[in-house]
Amino acid sequence: MKVLVAVKRVVDYNVKVRVKADNSGVDLANVKMSMNPFCEIAVEEAVRLKEKGVATEIVVVSIGPTTAQEQLRTALALGADRAILVESAEELTSLAVAKLLKAVVDKEQPTLVILGKQAIDSDNNQTGQMLAALTGYGQGTFASKVEVSGDKVAVTREIDGGAQTVSLKLPAIVTTDLRLNEPRYASLPNIMKAKKKPLEVLTPDALGVSTASTNKTLKVEAPAARSAGIKVKSVAELVEKLKNEAKVI
Numbered sequence: 001m002k003v004l005v006a007v008k009r010v011v012d013y014n015v016k017v018r019v020k021a022d023n024s025g026v027d028l029a030n031v032k033m034s035m036n037p038f039c040e041i042a043v044e045e046a047v048r049l050k051e052k053g054v055a056t057e058i059v060v061v062s063i064g065p066t067t068a069q070e071q072l073r074t075a076l077a078l079g080a081d082r083a084i085l086v087e088s089a090e091e092l093t094s095l096a097v098a099k100l101l102k103a104v105v106d107k108e109q110p111t112l113v114i115l116g117k118q119a120i121d122s123d124n125n126q127t128g129q130m131l132a133a134l135t136g137y138g139q140g141t142f143a144s145k146v147e148v149s150g151d152k153v154a155v156t157r158e159i160d161g162g163a164q165t166v167s168l169k170l171p172a173i174v175t176t177d178l179r180l181n182e183p184r185y186a187s188l189p190n191i192m193k194a195k196k197k198p199l200e201v202l203t204p205d206a207l208g209v210s211t212a213s214t215n216k217t218l219k220v221e222a223p224a225a226r227s228a229g230i231k232v233k234s235v236a237e238l239v240e241k242l243k244n245e246a247k248v249i
């Protein structure tokens with residue numbers, strides 16, 4: 001069974017992002033970039049399926065600039081077999097990404113496609129769902145457990161106040177939630193081996209996909225700065241402030 005995993009290059013989660021002075025977007029100059037954390041969970045799940053003998057090949061795909069090869073090499077070091085970069089320097093919408101992934105699905109014919117539930121840069125939480133719609137495959141989003149048996153996959157989903165288990169006919173789309181697994185670290189020998197694994201570079205044109213956007217970002221702003229806290233001397237003062245200043249009681 002072939003598993004396709006989509007990985008996105010994003011600003012590292014430890015970085016405190018800065019908005020550009022002209023409010024046109026986030027300043028990415030000299031900022032540490034990493035694999036989206038939910039995509040790390042997706043890669044880990046695929047590797048575990050291979051270790052269990054369920055998956056036979058793991059193909060990782062990223063859509064982004066040439067530098068996204070770094071995240072693909074990381075995925076190869078974690079256990080993926082080969083990588084595809086769909087090279088695009090533009091900032092793409094989820095729909096454009098989903099259309100490109102659909103073209104890769106058509107080319108690769110995977111049995112299972114695993115994506116993160118959301119990318120921590122744009123927080124869209126759309127790509128997996130859009131890919132399911134474009135391919136017509138069943139979708140199990142926010143997965144905390146994935147079990148393949150025969151031509152079906154059972155996906156336990158994190159939903160408000162509990163868990164829901166759905167059974168999907170393969171091929172299917174799964175998006176990962178935080179509790180699905182704890183990703184491993186790549187070992188040095190595997191990082192070295194990953195340098196020799198195949199990495200194919202494609203373009204949206206070669207896949208016959210138009211990435212023209214229907215969205216336009218008007219403005220990006222940092223959250224309002226919080227004012228400094230104060231220390232109160234007594235419970236009475238606290239109650240007085242909560243009543244008359246904060247007006248919450």
Ligand code: AMP
Nearest residue numbers: 006007063115116118119124125126127
């Ligand atoms: P989003 O819908 O943008 O929040 O992203 C959800 C998931 O879709 C991510 O965790 C990735 O698995 C996948 N994805 C989004 N953008 C890309 C991209 N440029 N390249 C590869 N995968 C992506």
